[in-house]
Amino acid sequence: MRIFVSYTTRDKYINLTRLRDVFSVMSQFGLVYIDLLHNDSQDRQRRVENELALSSTVVFLKTPAVSKSVWFMKETKLAVQQQKKCLEIDIDNTMKWADTLKHIQLSMVSDLQPTSG
Numbered sequence: 001m002r003i004f005v006s007y008t009t010r011d012k013y014i015n016l017t018r019l020r021d022v023f024s025v026m027s028q029f030g031l032v033y034i035d036l037l038h039n040d041s042q043d044r045q046r047r048v049e050n051e052l053a054l055s056s057t058v059v060f061l062k063t064p065a066v067s068k069s070v071w072f073m074k075e076t077k078l079a080v081q082q083q084k085k086c087l088e089i090d091i092d093n094t095m096k097w098a099d100t101l102k103h104i105q106l107s108m109v110s111d112l113q114p115t116s117g
Contacts, residue, residue: 001030004055004084006075009036011065013091021097025105026059052078057085059108064092087111 003026007014019034026032033051041047048071052058058079066072079086089107091100 001057002055003030003032004052004058004075004079005032005034005061006058006072006079007034007061008063008066008069008072010069011063013063013065013093014061018097021101022061022104025101026108029108030057048075049078052084053082055084057087060086060088062088062090085111 005019005022005026007019009015016036019036023032023034023037033055035044035048035051038051039047052075058075060066060072060076060079087107089104095103
């Protein structure tokens, strides 16, 4: 399974370190693409669109600023148009980060099957 992670770093809930943590948790469920971690392309926008198109599932990390992110909104629209399986995970500062990661893992377990191997 290919998993595309959509997020914004506009409100500081999500940063490089936290995205690495998210990658670690989600990797047990398939091949994970996170733009900030994996996009080394010359045409970064096209790469994002291609990775989303190749994915079977899109996980939306919803923080308070996602409505201000043009790319988050574009990825949402593309995921719906392409009929991707979508999983929304609300992230805010009411939980400790370790608890948030556990919440992400539990959400993944309840909605997706881990890959064997």
